Amino acid sequence: MANIYDGAFRTILNDCRKLIIPVINEIFGEAYTGEEEIRFFPNEHFLDQQNEADKERITDTNFTVYGKMPKKYHVECESSLPDGRITIRLFEYDAQIALDEGEVTEETLTVTFPNTAVLYLRTYKKTPDKMKYVIITPGGTVQYDIPIMKVQTYSLVDIFEKRLLMLIPFYIFSHENSFPEYNSNEEKLVELKAEYQKILEQLDGLEQQGVIGAFDKHTIIELSGDVIKEIAQKYENVQKGVGDIMSGALIETEARRILKKGMNEANKETALKLLKRGKQTVEEIAEDTGLSVSEVEQLAGLQTV
Numbered sequence: 001m002a003n004i005y006d007g008a009f010r011t012i013l014n015d016c017r018k019l020i021i022p023v024i025n026e027i028f029g030e031a032y033t034g035e036e037e038i039r040f041f042p043n044e045h046f047l048d049q050q051n052e053a054d055k056e057r058i059t060d061t062n063f064t065v066y067g068k069m070p071k072k073y074h075v076e077c078e079s080s081l082p083d084g085r086i087t088i089r090l091f092e093y094d095a096q097i098a099l100d101e102g103e104v105t106e107e108t109l110t111v112t113f114p115n116t117a118v119l120y121l122r123t124y125k126k127t128p129d130k131m132k133y134v135i136i137t138p139g140g141t142v143q144y145d146i147p148i149m150k151v152q153t154y155s156l157v158d159i160f161e162k163r164l165l166m167l168i169p170f171y172i173f174s175h176e177n178s179f180p181e182y183n184s185n186e187e188k189l190v191e192l193k194a195e196y197q198k199i200l201e202q203l204d205g206l207e208q209q210g211v212i213g214a215f216d217k218h219t220i221i222e223l224s225g226d227v228i229k230e231i232a233q234k235y236e237n238v239q240k241g242v243g244d245i246m247s248g249a250l251i252e253t254e255a256r257r258i259l260k261k262g263m264n265e266a267n268k269e270t271a272l273k274l275l276k277r278g279k280q281t282v283e284e285i286a287e288d289t290g291l292s293v294s295e296v297e298q299l300a301g302l303q304t305v
Helices: 002-015 017-028 084-100 156-161 165-184 186-209 214-231 236-277 282-289 293-304
Strands: 037-040 044-047 055-058 061-066 070-078 103-105 108-110 115-120 130-137 140-150
Touching (some): 002 017, 002 061, 002 070, 002 165, 017 037, 017 061, 017 115, 017 165, 070 084, 084 115, 084 130, 156 165, 156 186, 165 186, 165 236, 186 214, 186 236, 214 236, 236 282, 282 293
Parallel strands (some): 070 115, 115 140
Antiparallel strands (some): 037 061, 044 055, 061 070, 103 108, 130 140
């Protein structure tokens, strides 16, 4: 069901919003650093219908990136076959987004359309490289392209080199046509599982380097598992084989979090004992316990309260 994929897309964007920046850079040729503020706006829009109840439209993403100058973006995720209805729906969204924030000054309405793009999870022969709006007005014709990102064309090397980490939950789409072979051929399935094991190792490496946080990694892994469960539901061996790797990684990640929390509490207890003895400086206690100087200072402040 497409809603599973849409939900995964919205979740990773709303919960790990910085991951959209490399994707925006890739699609629109921007040069954002990742330090820019990103502000999301409501996804629900109501389209006025003559003689009918207003239609509710829910966009996948509607946000502004505050770089040198603010830029509004609208990105949709699609897994279905391209047809003219998708382009119409996009324009409806864009027009309503522009109208929602339109300004009227002395009976002059000014609307700003967002920078719009589509992520296609599946690539068909009919999938174009771009869409186009042509708006014919009494004052002249306006036309511009809507770029398309074809997720299946990105290899793992591309994804990690370009930091397109939000594509990882959908990477399984690049293997979809081979599911029957994986399901019946254990040797081929082992190769697919090895590929996902490599994904996990690379995510671990990025976490250790501080490129992503533990929460981002956890979210990527969890959503990958959700997408795999949905897309491979007719292929039990694929679903279980790759799915078990991702669920196992989630358990390990959670276990690490609990272990780290326990170790941190133990270190704080040790630091408190050393502070009570009063024989070491804050810096020495921090070095001995693995806590930061600020954490030790906070503990010292609690003692004096």
